[in-house]
Amino acid sequence: MPKVTFLNQRGGFQETLKARVDAYFAEHQVKPTGNTALHIKTAVLLPSALALYIVLLAVTMPAWLAIVLSGLLGLALALIGFNVMHDACHGSYSTKPWLNELMGLTANCLGGNAFMWKMKHNVVHHTFTNVDGMDDDIQLQPLLRQSNNQKRYWIHRLQHIYGFLLYSGTSILMVTAADYRKYFTRRIQSTPIAHMSTKEHVIFWTSKVLYMFFYCALPIMVLGWGPWLVGFFVMHACMGMAFAIVFQVAHVVEDTHFEVARTDKKIEQEWAAHQVLTTANFAMRNKVISWLTGGLNFQIEHHLFPRISHVHYPKLSPIVQEVCREHGIPYTHYRTMGGAIASHYRFLRSLGRKD
Numbered sequence: 001m002p003k004v005t006f007l008n009q010r011g012g013f014q015e016t017l018k019a020r021v022d023a024y025f026a027e028h029q030v031k032p033t034g035n036t037a038l039h040i041k042t043a044v045l046l047p048s049a050l051a052l053y054i055v056l057l058a059v060t061m062p063a064w065l066a067i068v069l070s071g072l073l074g075l076a077l078a079l080i081g082f083n084v085m086h087d088a089c090h091g092s093y094s095t096k097p098w099l100n101e102l103m104g105l106t107a108n109c110l111g112g113n114a115f116m117w118k119m120k121h122n123v124v125h126h127t128f129t130n131v132d133g134m135d136d137d138i139q140l141q142p143l144l145r146q147s148n149n150q151k152r153y154w155i156h157r158l159q160h161i162y163g164f165l166l167y168s169g170t171s172i173l174m175v176t177a178a179d180y181r182k183y184f185t186r187r188i189q190s191t192p193i194a195h196m197s198t199k200e201h202v203i204f205w206t207s208k209v210l211y212m213f214f215y216c217a218l219p220i221m222v223l224g225w226g227p228w229l230v231g232f233f234v235m236h237a238c239m240g241m242a243f244a245i246v247f248q249v250a251h252v253v254e255d256t257h258f259e260v261a262r263t264d265k266k267i268e269q270e271w272a273a274h275q276v277l278t279t280a281n282f283a284m285r286n287k288v289i290s291w292l293t294g295g296l297n298f299q300i301e302h303h304l305f306p307r308i309s310h311v312h313y314p315k316l317s318p319i320v321q322e323v324c325r326e327h328g329i330p331y332t333h334y335r336t337m338g339g340a341i342a343s344h345y346r347f348l349r350s351l352g353r354k355d
C-alpha cells in the first residue's frame with residue numbers, strides 16, 4: 001500500500017480554519033451535530049420510502065404508475081443516503097453514539113453496509129480525495145477515465161455519453177458485488193479494511209439476507225418475476241444515478257485537482273488545503289437542492305469538517321471562503337447544479353479525447 005503524507009504545518013490554513021469554525025459554534029452556542037431540522041427530515045424521508053414500498057407491494061396499479069413509484073422509491077432511498085445515513089456514518093447525526101450507529105444502519109437498508117461504507121467513504125475517500133490509486137470514488141477503470149493520471153483507452157472517447165448510463169448501474173453493483181469484494185479481499189483499492197468484529201460479521205450477513213428477502217424474494221412472491229425485475233432495476237437506476245451524480249460533480253469537474261499515488265507520495269499541501277483543491281460546491285443559494293442533497297452541495301465544508309452535520313454548512317461557508325481568500329486557496333463553486341453537471345460532462349469528454 002503506498003504511503004500518502006501531507007505537508008501539515010503549525011499556524012497554517014488548517015489551524016486557522018478550525019479556530020474560526022470552533023469560534024462560530026461557541027459564539028452561537030449550537031452543537032455541531034444534527035438538530036431538529038435533521039430529525040424532521042428523517043421523520044419525512046424514512047416513512048416516505050416505507051410507504052412507497054408498501055404501496056408498490058400491496059396496491060394493484062397500472063404498469064406505468066408502478067414504474068414511476070419504483071423510481072420515486074429509488075430517489076427516496078438516495079435521499080435517505082444523503083441526509084440520514086451519510087451524517088450518521090460520519091458520527092455527526094447526533095451527540096449520542098448509539099443513535100449514530102442506529103441511523104448508520106440505514107446504509108444496510110439501502111443494500112449496502114455501514115461498516116464497509118465507513119471504510120470506503122470516511123477513511124479512504126475523505127483522506128485521499130482524488131488521489132488516483134487510493135480514492136475508491138474515482139476507480140471505475142477501465143470503463144471510465146476520471147482523472148488525467150489514468151490510462152486512456154479508445155472507448156473513453158464516448159465516456160461522456162455512456163458515463164451517465166453507467167452511473168445508474170452503480171448502486172446495483174454495490175448490492176451485488178462491491179461489498180462482497182471488499183468483504184472477501186479485505187481491501188478497498190490498496191487500503192486494507194479494519195478488523196471486523198464478530199458483531200460486524202453478523203450484521204453484514206444478516207442485513208444482506210434481509211435485503212434479499214425484502215427487495216427480491218417478497219416482491220417476487222407478491223408481484224411475480226417480471227414486474228419485480230422491472231421495478232428493481234428502475235429503483236436502482238434512479239438511486240445509483242442520484243448517488244453518483246451528487247458525489248461525482250463535487251470532485252470530478254474541470255476545476256478540481258487530482259493526484260496520483262502508485263508508490264509513496266508526499267502531497268505538498270496541508271491536508272485541509274488538499275481537500276479544498278480537490279472539491280467543488282454547487283447551487284449554494286438553492287435551499288431545495290441543499291435540503292435534497294443533504295448539504296452535499298457544500299462538499300468543501302463537508303470535506304473539511306466531516307464530523308459536523310450538514311445542517312450547519314451554509315453558515316460555515318462564508319467563514320471557509322474568508323480563510324481560503326486569506327491563504328490564497330481557490331474555493332471552487334458552481335452557481336447551479338446544472339452548471340456543475342455540465343462541467344463534469346465536459347471534463348469526462350476532454351479526458352476521453354486527450355491525455
Ligand SMILES: [Zn+2]
Pocket residue numbers: 086090121122126302306
Ligand atoms: Zn462524507
